[in-house]
Each structure stands twice: as structure tokens, then as C-alpha cells.
Amino acid sequence: MSWNYKNDVTEIILFGRGGMGVVTGTELLTEAAAHEDKYGQSFPLFGLERRGAPFRAYVRLSNEPIYVRTEIHQPDIVIVMDQTLLKLLDVTEGLDSQNGTLIINSTHSPSELRSEYGFQCKVATVDADHIAMKEFGRRITNTPMIGAFCRVSGLVQLTSVFKAVSTLFGESAITEKNINAITEAYHSVVME
Numbered sequence: 001m002s003w004n005y006k007n008d009v010t011e012i013i014l015f016g017r018g019g020m021g022v023v024t025g026t027e028l029l030t031e032a033a034a035h036e037d038k039y040g041q042s043f044p045l046f047g048l049e050r051r052g053a054p055f056r057a058y059v060r061l062s063n064e065p066i067y068v069r070t071e072i073h074q075p076d077i078v079i080v081m082d083q084t085l086l087k088l089l090d091v092t093e094g095l096d097s098q099n100g101t102l103i104i105n106s107t108h109s110p111s112e113l114r115s116e117y118g119f120q121c122k123v124a125t126v127d128a129d130h131i132a133m134k135e136f137g138r139r140i141t142n143t144p145m146i147g148a149f150c151r152v153s154g155l156v157q158l159t160s161v162f163k164a165v166s167t168l169f170g171e172s173a174i175t176e177k178n179i180n181a182i183t184e185a186y187h188s189v190v191m192e
Helices: 022-035 083-087 110-117 128-136 142-153 158-169 173-188
Strands: 010-017 039-045 054-062 077-080 101-105 122-126
Touching (some): 010 022, 010 083, 010 142, 022 054, 022 142, 022 158, 077 083, 077 142, 110 122, 142 173, 158 173
Parallel strands (some): 010 077
Antiparallel strands (some): 010 054, 039 054
């Protein structure tokens, strides 16, 4: 099951903490789009640039050239790489309550998070922390969250993300671990 999005530009905000691989996650998405002859744009919003500080980055994906170069204020999809940010930031600001989608790194079900935080939009969850610890031995949740994004959105295919991982990391053991993390998250994401 995947949810459909408009055919023009899809705007995505990724929330995480410094050191979780947020910027690399955005690069993977735009590189994967390029492997499908789509257009992608990614850029971080720099603030406090230190490990552990809340951080956000933006991605636009489209079948047509993208000309807008501004921050995203009304995202179609929000990816939250660290559930603790839900208590610190309004991650749903600008997100359409009917058609928007939240993808959250959490052990809780979408319905539990919807009940706790009052989310009205579509919610999907995946335990990216568990997957990252198993594959990397630390909380680098970017690739598991990209795997969940692929399943939830259907905007880029897994094979394209695998090619993007190989392009960014080359032939190495880390490439295999990232592909494993993406695949596991893709198959274990819960959508409600």
C-alpha cells in the first residue's frame, strides 16, 4: 500500500538531530530521483550546527524541473528521525491535515501517536533506531527512514535508492549495511 501524491512538486521536510544523517538522507532522495529521470532538490536549514541539536532539511521531488529555491512552509510529507522532537517542535506546522503524511521513527503505532499528539494527517511509523543499532551500532536513522519513505510515498523505488547508496558510498561494507537498513524499514513500516 502506498499513498498517492500530486504529480507536480512534492515537498518534504526532514527533522532530526545533528549526527543522525539528515543531510545525507536528503542527498540520497535526490540522487534516487535522478536515477529515475526525475528532478530533485535538497538543502539543509543550518542553525546550531552541533551533534545532537535539532536540525531540519528540505527536499523537493518532481517529474518536471524545479525552479523554486525557498524554504518549505507547506510540506506534503514530514519525516521525523527522532521521536523526542515531537515534544520540542511543531513538526506538523504547514502540513495539510487531510492529505499530509508524517513518517516517524517510533516504537509506537500510528494510532498511539495520533492519540497522544492529536495528529489529523496520515501517520506511518518504523522503529528506525532498532534497525540502525542492528546495522551500524549507533543511531544513524537516515537510511531506515528513507526505506520507510519509499514504501509510504511510492515516489522513488527501492532499486533507485540502492543505486543512490552505491553512488554516494561506493562498493563497501557500509553500502551493504545501508541497503539492509533500507530494506528492513521498507518492509516493517506501519501505515494507518
